[in-house]
Amino acid sequence: MDLKLASGRLALAALIFSGFLAGCEKNDNQVGHEEHHKALMVDKEAAASSKEAAHGNEAYVEAPKIGLPFHKETLKNGLTVIVHEDHKAPVVAINIWYKVGSKDESRGKTGFAHLFEHLMFNGSENFPGEYFEPFQRSGATDMNGTTNNDRTNYFETVPVGALDMALWMESDRMGHFKGAISQEKLDEQRDVVKNEKRQGENAPYGKAFDVIATSTFPSDHPYSWTTIGSMDDLDQASLEDVKQWFTDYYQPANAILVIAGDISVKKAMAKARQYFGDIPSTSVPEELKNWELPTQVNKRVEMTDQVPQTRIYKVWNVPAVGGEEENALDLMTSLLANRKNSLLYRRLVRDEQVATSVSAFYYGRQLAGQLFVMVDVKPGHSVEKVEKLLDEELREFAHTGVSADELRRIKQSEFASLVKGLEKIGGFGGKTDLLARSEFYYGDPGALLKSLDEYADVSERDVQEVAGKWLKPEHFTLVIRPKEKFEVSGKPVDRNKLPAVDKTVELELPKQQTFTLGNGLKVVLAERHDTPAVFMTLQYRSGASADGDLPGLASVVARMLSEGAGRYDSLAFSAREEELGASISAGSGLDFNSLSFSALKTQLEPSLELFRDVISDPLFSEEDLKRVKSNWLDSIKQEEAQPQGLALRELPPLLFGKDHPYGAPLTGSGTPEAIESITRDHLVNFHKTWLRPDNAELVVVGDVTKEEIQPLLNQTLGHWHAPKESLPELAIPTVERPQKARIYLLDRPGAEQSYIMAGLVMPPWKPEGAEAFDAMASAIAGKFTSRINMNLREEKHWSYGARAVSMDTEAQRPYIVFAPVQTDKTAASMAELLKEYRAYLGSRPIEEVELADYKDDEILKQSARFQTKGQLLSSISWQVEKGLPAEYIADYPQRVSALTRDAVEAAAKEYLAPDQFTWLVVGDLEQIQKEIEALDIGPVEVLPSKQ
Structure with missing residues (x-):
């Protein structure tokens, strides 16, 4: 299988x-x-x-x-319910698979399954608002929906106190949705799906799978079209067609419900019957089998x-x-x-x-x-x-x-x-997904x-x-x-009121133990004994900020660390990892490089020996470097062929200056000129200069005690010593924001969408006021229900999604807004973004309901934040990187709970300055340039083409 x-x-x-x-x-x-x-x-x-x-x-x-015990039962209405108990974290995952996908469509009516999935996030008869709203103030994680050829599914992981709310919502759209489908909602989501299709086809190779589907299956075969369907069919979809689709396929007898997490089988089945038991099933269309x-x-x-x-x-x-x-x-x-x-x-x-x-x-x-x-x-x-x-x-x-x-x-x-992966109960590939997939296919x-x-x-x-x-x-x-010229069953449930969410969050985080190895390396250990695996992260100050005049060097070093070490060349090293069931990888950011490690406890010692070789004795083979550099240069061309990749490469020097450490491409791939000139000596010197025990910290999470791991680490990593030379300082220059907005354009003739990106240099992160900053950033542009996304996607239907991200750096942070939009709405979308940000700073600051939703969501999300060893490792590594005490993570809910509107408004005024944005727009300038210039936001400059 x-x-x-x-x-x-x-x-x-x-x-x-x-x-x-x-x-x-x-x-x-x-x-x-x-x-x-x-x-x-x-x-x-x-x-x-x-x-x-x-x-x-x-x-x-x-x-x-592997034990994955489950209870399976079919309700009187035909709904298959599967329950699995997992009590390690106070969360419950729900996953519903409907036995309907694009294979159940017909020629002339393709794309229905996927379009309907979109509609299912637009509220139900008894909850007419955005489906995400109650979840995004209840600490939900891993919340999504997917459609493929065979089936459609919806899933979420919620704190135990929000389980009734989640089951009420899922059951309401299963049994009480048809009346909520309106022409307005159909038109809205049709536009969103069409923008999604444009976005996919605008990417390099974006039309490949459509060609493959039509070429490898006869025209009457259900796999001869892709899940997203055709533009013409989407345009022709009527309200009656869509309602009939719901009637035919969205019924209990055609669904699988999986509930897993901190709940007993008895209680889970009682709730399944309570919320889903009274939903009737009619005749389900005969399912195609082969x-x-x-x-x-x-x-x-x-x-x-x-x-x-x-x-x-x-x-x-x-x-x-x-x-x-x-x-x-x-x-x-x-x-x-x-x-x-x-x-x-x-x-x-x-x-x-x-x-x-x-x-x-x-x-x-x-x-x-x-x-x-x-x-x-x-x-x-x-x-x-x-x-x-x-x-x-x-x-x-x-x-x-x-x-x-x-x-x-x-x-x-x-x-x-x-x-290592069976720790997660929900989301893509989690336990609920595995149980549902097994039931659906087998x-x-x-x-x-x-x-x-x-x-x-x-x-x-x-x-x-x-x-x-x-x-x-x-x-x-x-x-x-x-192209030759590259152009780049039960008692009725009260449907009048959504069940309240129990906001009690009880977390038991493992105690952090610290010790120092004989070579001076600081170690933080958190024991987690649920599965026999150990995870580690070794992070050391360097990253792109240490690249000097060779942008991309830190990333190349990280890449080359996995190309052989000690007595193993690249292929032998990979084979040894497979033999041990170990995983060793390296990553590079703006300010830190890191090495990630995971291994089974039964193979911990030989796996750590391999980890030691990577840290202290990488080969940096000339032959491997030549191949890696060649492929790296090709990957830069791939980035430049994608609108978002091109924008991520071009925006940083516009924000910070081309010679600034943060002015290199945010993809981490550097510049072609720098990559060409990197030699083995550069790798050796970078490794010797920065990867040293006095510049690193090791975080360990897993099925191991201090008494077990400390001597083992001293035995394997203890002989790795710092050089005699002093550790260099990394000074990051401060830059000033421009006095007014600037607009840069990159031409991509024939582009089906424009890619809008706007950047702003923010002050460095600091613990004081960090929660107010995050709340401020979330409401305006940080999540699905943020103001700019609801405007451009849900109200205007001009974009598949608009968001913003503030990058986590040691010095000034880049804040980046991004929105791919349909070409003819480029200038109008820029105007809408400005309107939302200006209102946020003036006439419409954050509202009480927005702040309350954010606080509820952030606090309740802590229930799932430490579900896996990887999640716990990531949080502790960040805490260690920032030099924060162990209690900083545990005290986070209290700090969020204490947030006030005044604090969040003050954060907006301190950090946001939309009239100082540096805009970068990638698109067909013949269609968009004049309208952008007419906005009169600031001076407009066309950058040299990358084609």
Whole structure:
């Protein structure tokens, strides 16, 4: 079954935009979003060997014994209810899967499932307001909705005191929604979805999956269109059509409700019956079960787009989920790509260096499955050459297969990740998602965990057989090239009143213990013994502020730390991580670099030895550096091809000056000139200068005591010593805000949207008044229900989402507003943004209800803030970075509770200055420039084109 681990280190741009532009949902119509974090425990090598012998399968590894007990019951109205108890945090997660997706549409009426998901966030008959409102003042987290080909789901994690409210809301839109669907709401959400479609297609390669869907399935097949549908069909959707969609599909007998968290089975079932039991079910449309294609599509399509490099897609039609070959197909993709040791990565990216990236995945769906292989061709190399090498490797793989050692390593790595990931109860990939997915696809909430033994027993022969069967020359190929000129049952519930939220929050945070290693490294430990895993973060002052005249150096150092250390070269290092089930990665920010570590307790000592090698003895191979730099330069071109990436690169020097440490691109990738000139000596000197025990602190969270970890850390990290040279100082110059607004334009001819970004330099963060600043920033632009988002998205329908973020830096902070808008509303959107900010500072400061909602939400969110070791680690690491006492985190709810309107108004006047914004707009200047100039906000300058 589908056990592929979706992973990858996100750049700063992705971190900013993925969270803030998701709007009311994350549409996972694009391939890959359905992959869940499932991986498992690694046994010691000797034990594994004995098991292999017993099974007669050299690639066998023992599957972990993971307990995920559940209660499953069907209510009288047909609703399937699944309950799991998890009492480690005072939160409960709810996840409802409706058995309806884009596969249930028909030609001429595509996009209905996704459009309806949007409508479901617009209130119900008994709660006509924005659906998010009560949740965003109740401490809800992981709140979202998704649509794919097969199903639609809605989920949230709430404090236990808000459970009645959440179940009332979910049940109200299941049983009391049809009357709330109005023509006005339909028109509003239709515009929002159309902007989402424009936003997706405006991105490089944004039309690929639409082409793949129409080319690999016959026109009458439900997978021959993407989830978001067509513009014409969205325009034609009538109010009657939409109401019939609700009547047909949104009923208890067509849904799965999962409740997990700090609640008993008895209480959860009683509440399920209380809120959902009186909702009737009528006849549910017959569900499509399977529509696999008997033959491959042997076809090739080539197209051009505003992309920086050519991408090759190869697609094979394969069996749907639930088949006997599912596990082998899934494992095959990990053997082919997605890892440094994978076959295609080694050949195309490392050895031949004709590609910058390669990925592969099995996309299993209800009716049919597909295998995808995608390769980004390195500029300067021919598609024909790359495709020939790719085809050769695929043929050879199908012929010779893979070694048992490599297959075993992959399984062990996946198994270790599951142990680490099963701490989360809700959200994408959490326990509720796993239970619902298992029930939906396999008819058993425990199916995915029960299948781990089958997954563990897949042999190298099994993989080779599916490779030989499915990786045929007959397949679909899509090549997207750059344009020649790159243009860049129960008692009725009272529906008259929403249940009150119990605002009592009781948290038991583990005590922070501090000690110092023999080499002077300071360590903070928080014990958490729920799963046998240990997480660590080593952070050291440096980052982009230490780049000097080589913007991007700190990021390259972080990247190269994972390219081999000690006695392991890059590939051997990656293989060793997989063997241990360990994960070691490095990150770089504006002021700090960090190393992240996680391992199973049973493999802690050898994993720490590997961590020690990364810290004290990185290889910084010349050959690896050459390859990394080459691919890095290609990735900069990718950034410049995306409106948001281009804006993140161009705004910082406009705010701080090009020679300022914060004037480098906020993507962290630096400039092409700097990357070209970086040498191994630069890496060695940076590492020696900044990564030293007297400039670092280590935070440890996990299943370990001080008595266990202190000697182990001294044994492994204790021989790492600071150099004799004094630690250099990092002085960040202060800059002045401009006296009036400035506007910079970047031309992107033919762009379907304009990307608006406005920046403002803020004073450095300080603990005094931090809560007032956050409350002020949230109400105007920090969340879905903020003023600017409600204006541009919900009222005007000009944007898929508008938000602002204040970056966390040591010195002055960049505050950035961003809004992708439809082209013909660019200037009007800028005017609306200014109007909202000016009103916030004048005629309409923060209102009592806005502040009350913010306070409730922030305080109640603490219930879920420390649910996982990773969350706890992140909070403590930030506290340590800021030099704050341990009680600062614990006292946060009291400080928020004490906020007043006067304090928040004062923060707005102290920090905000919309008439001093530095604006950057990326779009089609032929259509937008004159109207922007007519706003008369400030001087307008057209920046040199990056095309």
